[in-house]
Amino acid sequence: MIIAIASGKGGTGKTTLAVNLSAFLAEKRKVILADLDVEEPNSGIFLKGRQVHSEKICRMIPEWIERTCIMCGKCQELCRFNAVLKIPDRIMLFPELCHSCFACSELCPTSSLPMHGETGGILYHSIISKKLQLVDSHLEIGQVSAVPLISATISYLKGIAASDDLLIFDSPPGTSCPMLEVTKSAEHVILVTEPTPFGFHDLKLAIKTMEKLDKSFSIVLNQAGDEFDSTIIEFCHSANYRIIACIPYMRRAAELYSAGRLLYQEIPVIREALSVIANNLQLA
Amino acid sequence: MKIAFSTTGLEMNSPIDPRFGRSEYFIILDEKDNSKQIIDNSAITSVAHGAGPRTAQKIIEAGVGVLITGNGPGNNAARVLNTSGVRILVGAGGMTVDEAYRAYKDNKLKQF
């Protein structure tokens, strides 16, 4: 079973929910938390454990050999992703558009586009407690494309997960390709939002994305207790979107968060909210 | 000097399209003989990724020396334009092609 935790924008408390929900559920059942917010994987700050594995994740991209190229332009015709361009005096490559399909490389008549591995990021796998494991992938600085690292990490997770493990995916914020890559493999997506006009706007975008993917999803209203709460709640009720929990804003939570500590162990209201989420989604 | 304008229409009084990569047309004015040429870029609407570099490729293939547009190209498109030293001028959004040309002559456009 895979649950993804996502949000239309950053800073809504998505990671806080992911780490706390994972640790809470792991008191009773086996959980693997995957931090797939590869540009800013913060889960390791809250969950410390023993590292059991790490690996470099590479992806293959072509490299242009000017000396042998005859400028026939075949590579550009072959690339369906516009990652190769023939301009008057050279071939230009756009690695972030490349899908590593090998077509240009294999069909270049002079073998002038050999593929080579480029480090996309590093994956870490740690044991946090008897029932909790953490897998977090970190995008290499300067790498622009998160999707290949995310998909390689998901393959790794599928390799290590037992059938009774619950996988919780912490998704990148936003609604672009990296978020789609994470949520498309989940059975259910929890969208975290906050009671601000920006939060509301981005929630609507995230909902639209989920509907387009035909995904089962529910909503958690975080940092509740603002007069704007009702706008979001009424919107969800009238459209029949399910809000499975409201987590109130608390100063104490912000303090624990900055200290890198788990919230539910010290704040009963948050433990209560997590158990409501667990019951609503039948995760316990 | 050949000057390219990103535009939504085919005439000198057509509005400048502030977008570069997804602009449907480019009017190319050759100052040498005042001739005009149109680049039809409308097929770009069906390109999901990499529209900018593709469009930039057409611009440099046409031998353009100055590009006049609104917001300016993205990084990849700029990389392509730079390979042949195209001068990129921005801030012409909201003008017509004619007005943008005059603004260029008066040095009123921003260097990208």
Ligand code: SF4
């Ligand atoms: S297919 Fe090969 S030889 Fe032809 S232009 Fe591309 S790199 Fe050069």
Ligand code: SF4
């Ligand atoms: S490997 Fe495939 S996607 Fe990458 S540049 Fe070559 S043809 Fe394009």
